[in-house]
Amino acid sequence: MRLKDLGERAFLGKLAPIGYPPGAPLPPGDDAGGVWMGEVAWLLKTDGFLYREVALLGMGPFEVGWRGVAATASDLLCKMGRPLGFTLGLFLPPDLEEDFVLELVKGAAEAAGRLGAVLLGGDTNAGEEVALTVSGFAQAEVPLPRRALPGDLLYLAGDRWGRTGAAIWAHHRGRSLQGFPEIREAAFYPLPRLELLALAGLLRGGLDSSDGLAETLWQLAELGLRVDLEDLPLYPDVLAFAGDEAAAKELVLYGGEEFEAVLVVPPEAEAQVLARAEAAGLPLFRAGRVGEGEGVFLQGKPVPRRGYDHFRP
């Protein structure tokens, strides 16, 4: 079967188990893979993308390089992995100006540095168009899988919800982000949160949100659970940008590229999670809960699944 007929999700489900070790710190198909070294998990993550698919209006190579490290780092951090280093695999047209690539690598280095990590080289190849693959490794003492039990609470970490969705929406419609500095900042310089590590050992599960909140929750529901959203974070600037609440909710649910974490909190750990998050300066929003059943719902109404598929654009 062709990839475009099979679809990306089904395809990844077939690829993930191949060669993946039993007894690993995280199951195959999770946001990152890893091996145990003594009592510490070493995580490895690779994320690739085409430049033209992520470069929003106004973003240059610096921002795209930054974005690449942010995407990989987010997958590591939501597994409670502390990122240590990143490499870049670059496909570049031979006609490209060197300054373009230098800026791209500087952006990657800047994002790595802000996360207390480093760049560890990489590889360049000629290619028809600019494509990046960012890999990173991390150490996790308590690696956190995609996991939930009925009764667990759902929290959204960070403050980019709806903002990156707004920026992507603006890009596709040629709308300016002037007057919306927090939306621009969220999309141009998303920084995954080291503060998540303050919650290590307290959480039931964690997921990276970069496919969009709805798709991420659907991935959680696929484990055999019902996900009930009771509320969504609607920031004043996102509301103002969207025009009304329904449009803002759409941006929160289907935005994507937030590089934030969806956290699954056991009820008995909630107070401690909130206290540690506050002490660490990590914004947390209580969005709902997990129950028995199936599907994703917002205030009782079904949330349709419309995840992005690279092979069916």
Added chain:
Amino acid sequence: MRLKDLGERAFLGKLAPIGYPPGAPLPPGDDAGGVWMGEVAWLLKTDGFLYREVALLGMGPFEVGWRGVAATASDLLCKMGRPLGFTLGLFLPPDLEEDFVLELVKGAAEAAGRLGAVLLGGDTNAGEEVALTVSGFAQAEVPLPRRALPGDLLYLAGDRWGRTGAAIWAHHRGRSLQGFPEIREAAFYPLPRLELLALAGLLRGGLDSSDGLAETLWQLAELGLRVDLEDLPLYPDVLAFAGDEAAAKELVLYGGEEFEAVLVVPPEAEAQVLARAEAAGLPLFRAGRVGEGEGVFLQGKPVPRRGYDHFRP
């Protein structure tokens, strides 16, 4: 300046230091990057390539997936890093058959497994043509940089010298490899050597040979040394394939894709290196020595530098 005017080597020299940490186990631009974690170095390596550029006549996706892991593993092993896990970043045309990709990933998993390592997932994206980026991480107690001192000896590890060059030559001229099973095996299923790790702590330096022996030695000479080859390994099947000694030497010097290691041995460690290599079952060939001066020579005659440049094909 455009990449094709600048050239890949000069370009990589500019990229390598960006974001690279001071005091790292290996210098920027070495075969792999790394960080110290306590007294152990953690190495990370990424290597990307286009499928059509490495798939020789008769190779399928299984062999190309294998080749991808072999290339990255070789860079880690020649730094004395024990590979633990690999990830794949794949760009794939949506019209591609899923079986093609499954074979590719199975080949990668097979090579990883032969090296005592695992696959840890990866990422897929749509792309115009099949492109792979393989990343791997490794642990090294005594990380080995590209390094030499005048008076050191040069050894070539392994037995693929000239063989992979013969296979590439055959590919470009449509010549069959029938009757040359060792050449075919070397090119289709190159396995970097875990046995190299038996030499940890005894060597002055190590380099991965995959750009070709001559280019690799030029990279060593660039450190401010003269490299004198006294002899080259000329296997009977490579001689038979090439037809004469001059053509066979050409294959050994400019073949590439061996995924073998060039080792720099301090004279006082030579006996111990040979003993440990023999005990481990690692083939070693004494090829020459390093001295003061510059350039690369074979029996006193200059060895021209003609490395492959991805941006000037």
